[in-house]
């Protein structure tokens with residue numbers, strides 16, 4: 001059977017994994033060979049003239065090994081260089097046939113294999129997982145009708161409106177070109193210089209300054225397709241569609257201080273967390289949601305659907321949940337899969353189409369272009385991770401690293417010598433046709449005035465935040481702009497913030513020692529050389545809602561504690577009952593419980609049972625965990641005298657995490673947390689596990705930030 005005749009997951013087998021299986025190599029029990037299959041006898045020494053003499057050029061085994069090594073690296077992605085990937089599957093809940101003919105969105109009996117890559121944007125391949133940054137959320141669906149890529153981010157909007165500005169945005173945010181400082185950070189002059197002159201960026205900047213940009217894990221982020229796309233049904237009718245990924249793990253963030261510490265304590269924190277969760281069978285899941293807008297309603301919104309700096313608030317068009325993605329398999333090889341995977345918003349299947357969003361239109365060029373230099377030539381679709389499930393049959397030929405061996409003399413169409421093969425497919429046979437849209441206008445290089453509203457949605461976003469979320473945004477701006485050296489740039493940003501919210505501008509201004517100034521109506525960025533600034537005033541539209549609760553992370557907490565990391569801080573002599581019960585209860589609820597003790601090896605309970613220690617106070621820190629439990633017993637005396645244990649509790653408290661203790665365990669809490677109240681939110685002192693679980697679900701007790709303790 002040809003692969004493209006195979007139903008996805010027929011007989012329970014994931015066809016993409018089966019396809020990848022053909023390329024996998026297992027050298028267990030095998031001899032070592034050269035790249036050309038010759039068995040190697042000595043992999044320790046080069047060929048020399050005598051034991052102490054010069055090496056010989058004829059040593060083909062050494063030359064081959066060295067040459068291959070010398071060429072092991074490929075250029076990293078210009079953006080999104082640091083990423084983590086996983087395999088999984090997509091299960092449709094309900095048919096979308098009314099809107100789209102895409103088969104993987106029609107038949108609820110079909111499971112579609114996926115490969116997902118999450119990424120940071122700014123940093124290099126080896127940079128930390130924990131900068132303040134947008135996260136990439138790219139999903140490749142290996143559908144029966146070819147690959148469909150949804151290449152999104154963890155925010156519903158983008159920084160710029162026109163792809164022409166993308167290289168400028170990236171140059172501004174990347175490390176500064178003279179000294180390549182700072183790595184993976186937007187807190188520097190060039191970024192804020194650019195942003196302060198580009199009011200259109202303000203909306204995504206608000207999301208970037210929120211806790212969305214410091215996710216607790218990759219599992220706890222939403223994903224968004226951002227652009228408005230089209231669904232096309234069998235009748236050829238078009239509906240506009242926006243895509244959303246909703247994590248069943250909830251949407252959770254870090255404290256900024258915690259993110260900075262984590263970056264040093266475990267720079268691979270997000271990558272490791274994703275890997276471990278999948279490895280331990282705690283598969284992360286996201287539901288796919290769509291916002292559908294009728295073709296005739298295109299102009300019913302106070303913003304332009306083609307403007308990627310605008311979202312459609314869920315309160316205006318609800319998100320309809322249509323399916324679920326489960327990530328259930330780690331890659332076998334990082335380079336072969338996660339590094340070589342090539343996403344492209346232009347990889348679409350019949351039933352999905354583009355709109356004229358000028359950002360999307362530019363992306364359609366950029367992604368193939370970048371793979372040509374990154375993956376070395378036009379045959380990157382033949383790399384196993386990029387191969388579609390349907391066979392590829394066309395007249396594209398040759399080029400570097402060609403894998404297919406096309407037979408016969410004919411590589412053109414039309415032909416008679418190959419009976420016209422490969423055939424063009426009619427629509428009813430699944431042939432892709434573009435949506436026929438009437439476009440009748442002058443050729444112009446200009447921004448539509450319907451894109452000139454830059455502040456209504458940032459205002460909406462800020463108004464929808466809870467008090468602690470607003471505080472975090474104020475602090476984030478103060479931090480980022482505080483790192484900017486040039487005062488005029490800081491001033492321009494503070495002035496811009498005044499267009500969003502006076503309190504925000506004043507708070508940040510106070511931190512920077514600046515007074516926000518009300519400017520004459522701000523002008524949009526990117527004015528052509530002979531453009532009239534008066535023609536480029538930003539406008540403000542009236543939105544039908546003043547708040548959008550759906551954008552607040554506080555409204556997106558999970559309902560369970562699956563895959564949350566809980567530290568069981570202990571030492572020898574711990575009381576058996578509470579210690580074992582806590583582990584049992586939390587593990588049964590799917591949490592990852594780790595025993596942390598002053599040293600590695602085993603802890604011995606009061607009754608003499610031994611438990612392996614996961615990590616010592618020397619090698620781990622509270623920032624790795626979501627919550628801490630201290631069971632009572634003689635162990636507490638040891639912990640009370642251990643500076644690391646006291647710091648562990650104090651730091652967890654500082655980062656607003658749930659902390660629980662029983663019996664004399666509370667003594668440690670009192671010693672570590674000056675001014676601990678009784679009772680206090682997020683603190684359990686009587687070993688009440690039900691309450692502790694409830695606190696873990698709530699994740700953080702941000703009010704504590706108002707009374708910070710040293711840690």
Ligand code: HDD
Nearest residue numbers: 077080117136137152153158163166226362363366367370
């Ligand atoms: Fe992009 C990579 C997401 C605008 C040009 N982009 C890249 C990745 C993600 C996004 C998730 C990493 C894919 C992977 O894991 O391999 N990009 C977005 C989103 C955008 C966006 C959500 C706006 C809605 N991008 C954008 C524009 C351009 C690019 C406007 C250029 C015109 N993006 C690229 C690129 C990258 C890329 C340079 C680098 C590596 C790659 O493509 O494969 O071509």
